[in-house]
Amino acid sequence: MRGPDRLELSGERFGVVYHLTGTEDEARTKAADLCVEQTVEFPADLLPAGDIPDHIVGRVESFERVDERRFEALVSFAVEVAGGELTQLLNVIFGNVSIKPGVRVERLNLSPAILGLFGGPRYGREGLRELLNVPSRPLVCTAVKPMGLDVAELAELAHQFALGGVDLIKDDHGIADQSFCRFDERVTRCAEAVRRANQMTGGHTLYLPNVTAPVNELARRTQVAKRVGAGGLLVSPGLIGFDTMRDLAGDDAVDLPIMSHPALLGSFTVHPSAGFSHFALYGQLMRLAGADACIFPNYGGRFSFSESDCRAIAAGCAEPMGAIRASLPTPAGGMSLERVPEMCAFYGNEMVLLIGGDLHRQGASLSDACRRFVEIAERADTRSAPTTSPGPF
C-alpha cells in the first residue's frame, strides 16, 4: 500500500557542504538555486505540489558566514536521488553547479545508505601494510621513469629499486602503451625484475603498473598486470572516470591495491572558490572511488598546494566514512630525501613517501639510494622509540 509519500522514499538524506562566494544575498540565492539545479532542474513554480518539492528538491539545512564574501551551506538530498550509483551521486553533488562560478564542494556528509553502496579501498592502510610487512613506519615509494627508456632499462630500474627495499614501485603516470615501450612487455619484465629482487632480499616490494587506458583496453591490461604478478595498480581517475576506478577496486578477480594519480584533476582545485576542496576530492571522493593510496602534489614542490591544503587531504584520507577504509596520503611532485623527516613530522606515519627524480641525484647506486630512503623513513617512525635502530641496511 502506498503511503502519503507516493515515491516511497526512506526519509534518509545525505548532505553536501558547499562554500558559496558573494554577498550574503547572492550566496543565499545560490544555495536555494542549487537545491533545484542539482535535482529537478525545472522551474520551481511549475513543479507539481507534493513529493517533488517536498522531498526530491534539495534542502538548505544550514547557512553560515565563513568570512566577508564566503558562506557555507549544508544542503541535503534524499538518498534515492543518487540512484544507488557513483555516477549519479557525483551528478547530484556537483553536476550542473560545477558550471556556476563561486560554488565549491567543501565536504560530503554521506549517510549510511550512500556509504553502504561503495566498497571503498580494498586494502586500505592496514591491508597495504600487511601486504608489505611494514607495520609502522611511513611507506616508501618510487617511480619507474622517464618515458623514453626502453623496456629493459625500465625493468633494470625496477630491479634496483626493489633491491634497495622500497615498498612500492609505480610506473610513471605518463608511461602507457607507447610504441617505444609496449605495456605487455614492460609490465611483464618489470614485475619479473621486482620478483627476482624480492627473492634475493626476502623483501615484499610491490610493482604498480599504470593501467590507465581506453575503456576497451583497460580490462585486458589489468588482466595482464595481474597475470604477470603486479602487486598493485596505478590509476588516473581523471582520465578514466572515478566510477571506472571504483569498478576496478571492487573487482574480486583483480584484487589488487590501487594508487590514484591526480592527472587532469587539477582544474577541480586550482581555484579556491570553485571545484572541490582538497579534503573532499583527494580524501573523501578518492576513497569512495576505491583508492588505497592517493597521490597529490605536496606543498613546497613543483606545484602550488599549501600546507593547509595538504593537511586537509591527510584529514580526508582518515575521516570516518562508515566501513570505508582510510587511505594513505601520498604527497609527491619534486620531493627529495632531504625533506623526508619534515614530511614525516607533518603527516605522521600514515603516509606514502613518493620520491622519483631525487633518488637519481644521490651520487650512489640506485639501490643504495633506496636503502637510504627506507632508512630515513624508519628513523622518522614516530611510533618507535626515539633511539630506534636504523634497520637492516
Next chain:
Amino acid sequence: MRGPDRLELSGERFGVVYHLTGTEDEARTKAADLCVEQTVEFPADLLPAGDIPDHIVGRVESFERVDERRFEALVSFAVEVAGGELTQLLNVIFGNVSIKPGVRVERLNLSPAILGLFGGPRYGREGLRELLNVPSRPLVCTAVKPMGLDVAELAELAHQFALGGVDLIKDDHGIADQSFCRFDERVTRCAEAVRRANQMTGGHTLYLPNVTAPVNELARRTQVAKRVGAGGLLVSPGLIGFDTMRDLAGDDAVDLPIMSHPALLGSFTVHPSAGFSHFALYGQLMRLAGADACIFPNYGGRFSFSESDCRAIAAGCAEPMGAIRASLPTPAGGMSLERVPEMCAFYGNEMVLLIGGDLHRQGASLSDACRRFVEIAERADTRSAPTTSPGPF
C-alpha cells in the same frame, strides 16, 4: 635497421596552444616546464642525452604575448607520446599541468596521425539531419523531466513532445535509475510513446535516454536503450570519462547518435586562466570523444557563459579536424521560446535548440507548445526564403 633515432619515432608532432598567465618571464618558465612535466616528468639535467631530450620532451614552437599578463605558447609533442589512445592524449595535453595555476588549454592542433585514431561523431551534422529528415532549419530538442515524475508521467510527456514534432527528446541528465523511476521501464515506455506518436504524425522524432551509468552497468543500459528503440543517447562524459563516450560512439552494435551533457565539467572552464578554453573543451574535445551534439549553457541563461564563450564553442564544433565530423552546438540552460529567433541569428542553422521548462509555461498543451517551437525554428531558417511557409502544423 635502426637509424640514429633509437625510439623509431615518425617525426610527426601535434600541437597544443596554452595560455599562460603571469609576467613574461614566469610564462616562459611555465612553457618550458610543461614540456617536461607533460612528458618525462623528470629532472631535465638528469635525462640521458639523445632521443629523450631531443624528441620525447615537448618543444615550445612559438611564444607570444596576448595581453599584459597573458602569453600564448604553442607546444609540440611527438605523436608517439600520446600512445595511440585518448586517455594518454588527454594526459599529455593537460594531465599534470592542470594542477598548476595559470595554465589553460586554448586549442588543440592535432596532426593527421592523432586525428586518424578517432572516429569522432558517428553521425555529425549531416547524419543527424538525415535521421531526422530535417535538411535545413535549426534542430529542436526538449527534455523529459522533472525527476520525481513516475514512468507513466514521463512517457506521456515524451508522447506529447513527439506529437508536437520536436526532433529530439532527451532525458533530463539527472534521471538515471532511481528507485522511483527505473531505467528499463522508463526507457521502454518513453521509446514506445515516441514511436506511437511518430506513427500518428509521420514524424521522425528521436528519443535519447540518459545512459550515463556505472561502468559495469553502462553496456547493459545501452543495450536496453537500443533494443527498445531509443534513437540516440544522452551521455555525461564528465561523469563516465571522455574515453567511455568515445567507446560508445564507436560501437557498431550501438550505432546511435550521442548528445553530450556538461555535468561535472564546469570546473574546466569556470576560471578564465585555468582548465580548457570553451573552444577546446566543448568543441574539439567533445568531437574527439564522439559527441554528435554538445550541450552547453547558453549566454544569458541560468549560467554565466558569455557570448564570446558561446561563439567559441560554435566555432570549435565546426573547426576542420581531418575526417572528424562537425558536431551541433546545443546551447541550453533556462532558454525560452522568446529567445529562439535571437539564438538562431547568433548560431545560424547548424545548432540544436534545447528548451525544457519554458515549454510548460506556454498556456497551451505541450504538443501545441512544441508545434510552436518547431514553427519558430522554421521561420528562423536563415537558408530559406524569408517568406517560408510555417510548416505542416
